Structures are given as C-alpha cells and as structure tokens.
Amino acid sequence: MQTQKEFDTKRLAECLISFFKLMPNENQINRFVVEIAKQTLKKLEAGRGVEISTKDIFLEMFPNGDESQASSKLANLWKKLPALYENISIRLAEHAVNEFELDAYARPEKLESEGGAGNSVRYRLNAIKVNKELIAEPNPYREKIPHDIEYRAVQDFQPSIFAKLFFGKANEAVGIKKWVMIFTPIIQSVFYLFMVVVLFYALKKQTIATISFFYLSLFLAAIWLLSYQVIRFQRFTEDRIIIASEYFMSWKEFSLLQEIVTVEDENGNFLYKKIQLTKYVGVCPICNSRVELAKGEPDFPRRIIGRCYESPTEHIYSFDRITKLGYALRNYKLEAKSGS
Numbered sequence: 018m019q020t021q022k023e024f025d026t027k028r029l030a031e032c033l034i035s036f037f038k039l040m041p042n043e044n045q046i047n048r049f050v051v052e053i054a055k056q057t058l059k060k061l062e063a064g065r066g067v068e069i070s071t072k073d074i075f076l077e078m079f080p081n082g083d084e085s086q087a088s089s090k091l092a093n094l095w096k097k098l099p100a101l102y103e104n105i106s107i108r109l110a111e112h113a114v115n116e117f118e119l120d121a122y123a124r125p126e127k128l129e130s131e132g133g134a135g136n137s138v139r140y141r142l143n144a145i146k147v148n149k150e151l152i153a154e155p156n157p158y159r160e161k162i163p164h165d166i167e168y169r170a171v172q173d174f175q176p177s178i179f180a181k182l183f184f185g186k187a188n189e190a191v192g193i194k195k196w197v198m199i200f201t202p203i204i205q206s207v208f209y210l211f212m213v214v215v216l217f218y219a220l221k222k223q224t225i226a227t228i229s230f231f232y233l234s235l236f237l238a239a240i241w242l243l244s245y246q247v248i249r250f251q252r253f254t255e256d257r258i259i260i261a262s263e264y265f266m267s268w269k270e271f272s273l274l275q276e277i278v279t280v281e282d283e284n285g286n287f288l289y290k291k292i293q294l295t296k297y298v299g300v301c302p303i304c305n306s307r308v309e310l311a312k313g314e315p316d317f318p319r320r321i322i323g324r325c326y327e328s329p330t331e332h333i334y335s336f337d338r339i340t341k342l343g344y345a346l347r348n349y350k351l352e353a354k355s356g357s
C-alpha cells in the first residue's frame with residue numbers, strides 16, 4: 018500500500034513532467050529535472066524509495082557518456098537549478114494548483130552523504146509549499162469553449178540584447194517607449210518612400226539600353242521594404258498582435274509576440290495601453306511535443322498559429338489571444354476537450 022507521502026511524491030513528479038512539456042527539451046538543465054522526476058516515478062513503482070543516484074540520471078541523459086565524468090557533469094547542471102527555478106517557480110506553482118490540485122510543487126534537492134565523494138550524491142524531489150492566494154485562476158474560457166489546445170504565457174524566453182535594453186526586465190514598453198515603437202515603423206516607411214521616389218526619377222531618365230541594374234535592384238528593394246513596413250504597421254495596429262520584430266529576438270528564438278495590452282484597474286476602468294513582448298506555448302494533443310506560435314503563411318495568411326515542434330506543417334492549431342485556446346487546423350478528429 019502506498020503511504021500518503023509516496024502518493025504526494027508521485028503527483029509532484031507527474032506535475033513536474035507535465036509542466037516541462039511546455040519547456041524546450043533541448044536544454045540540458047530541463048532534461049535533468051525531468052529525468053529526476055521520471056526516475057522518482059520508476060523507483061516508487063518498484064518500491065525502492067525516492068532517492069535517485071547520479072548514475073541513474075547520467076545513464077539516461079547521456080547513454081554513451083563517459084561514466085567517470087558523471088558527477089562533474091551533473092554538478093555543473095546542478096549550478097543552473099536556482100536560475101531555472103527563479104524563472105519557472107510562479108508558473109510551476111500555478112500548474113501544480115490549477116492542473117494537479119496540489120498545494121506544493123516539486124524541486125530537486127541534493128543529498129550529500131558524508132565524505133562528499135561524487136558517487137555518494139543522491140537527488141530527491143522536495144515539496145515546496147504554494148501560497149494559493151498568489152496563484153492566478155485557471156483560464157476561464159477553458160470550460161466554455163471546446164478546444165484542442167490551451168496556450169500558456171511563459172516568461173523564460175530569449176529576447177535579444179537590444180530588446181532587453183529597450184523593454185527592460187518586465188518586457189514591456191509604456192509611455193515614451195511605446196510611442197517610439199509605434200513611430201519607428203512610420204519613420205522607416207517615410208525613409209523607404211523617399212528612396213522609392215528618388216530612385217524612380219533616376220530610373221525614369223534611363224532607357225532600357227542604359228538602365229542601371231544597381232538602381233533597379235535598389236528600387237525594388239525599397240518597394241519591398243516599404244510594403245513590408247506598411248503591412249506590419251497596419252497589422253499591429255489592427256490585429257494588436259504580431260510576431261515580434263527580428264531585432265527583438267535572440268538567434269535561438271523565433272516565436273515571440275509583440276502585443277498591445279490594455280491595462281485596467283480592479284474595477285475594469287481603462288488605465289493605459291502598453292506594448293508587451295510575450296511568448297505562448299502549448300502541448301501538441303497529437304504527439305505531445307511543444308507547440309509555439311508562428312506566422313500562418315502561406316496556408317493561413319495574416320494569422321498567428323501554433324506549430325508543433327515535431328510536425329510544424331501538419332500539427333497546427335489556431336490561436337486566439339483572448340481565450341488562449343485553439344483548435345486543430347488540419348482535419349484531425351481530435352476529441353474536443355472541455356475542461357481537464
């Protein structure tokens with residue numbers, strides 16, 4: 018029979034695994050935490066306690082790795098744990114409370130037996146109590162609207178250095194910065210328009226025989242840049258959400274959104290608008306991989322859609338910024354979820 022303590026550890030481990038499906042699995046630190054949770058489940062199943070050895074984790078994470086380096090490799094990963102938890106603790110707490118009805122979330126702890134030799138290090142999941150009053154409610158639309166996927170905002174994304182300087186820690190632009198963001202595309206457009214006009218007159222003087230291909234390509238480039246700017250500006254102001262400019266994303270990142278958000282007081286009165294960088298992710302109901310947002314083109318022009326990491330052209334879902342819900346855009350017959 019399971020003891021109460023073991024039952025909790027099992028739920029805590031399952032919650033952790035489910036939460037990390039929303040996170041990039043190419044990060045070793047993420048895989049390390051998931052591996053501890055998976056090994057914990059295995060041990061519980063076999064009735065062999067809840068402590069995981071360095072070797073258990075290492076062999077799963079690096080099947081062809083050199084075992085003599087196990088302790089140092091895991092020790093290095095361990096150093097990244099505080100930063101990871103600083104990033105995820107709020108969302109993980111929400112996940113534990115809202116999706117698993119727990120009042121705690123799991124965080125690995127390290128047990129070093131006397132002597133401190135590498136091989137005697139063991140890991141265990143520790144329960145961190147959650148203050149439920151600080152936890153956001155679950156998505157209110159989830160019960161009302163049938164859906165295939167639910168997206169969640171994440172904080173641990175990778176803005177570019179430029180975006181970090183411009184938006185600051187909160188990843189948002191208010192006041193003067195907001196207007197800079199709105200007017201920069203207009204100023205750029207005016208500049209490109211000027212180029213188009215100047216080059217048009219330069220080209221007009223030439224005949225087919227003397228035409229400069231240099232001017233001609235500049236002219237076409239200027240037209241392309243101008244229309245790109247105008248379309249982006251129009252979409253941002255009309256749709257209020259677009260995939261963020263490449264200048265704001267680091268090279269590994271491709272699915273940040275630039276969103277106009279209305280800030281209200283607690284009575285629902287309008288206070289101000291701000292521009293925010295956000296990232297939403299979901300879990301693919303077909304293959305369980307991570308779903309990130311991307312442009313809908315070419316099949317779904319002007320839409321932002323969710324694309325599965327494993328099958329980005331087939332496992333695709335709609336995205337609604339208000340409900341944070343979506344349905345399958347290909348004809349997969351998925352059983353609609355309402356609630357979980």
Ligand SMILES: [Zn+2]
Nearest residue numbers: 301304325332
């Ligand atoms: Zn998928």
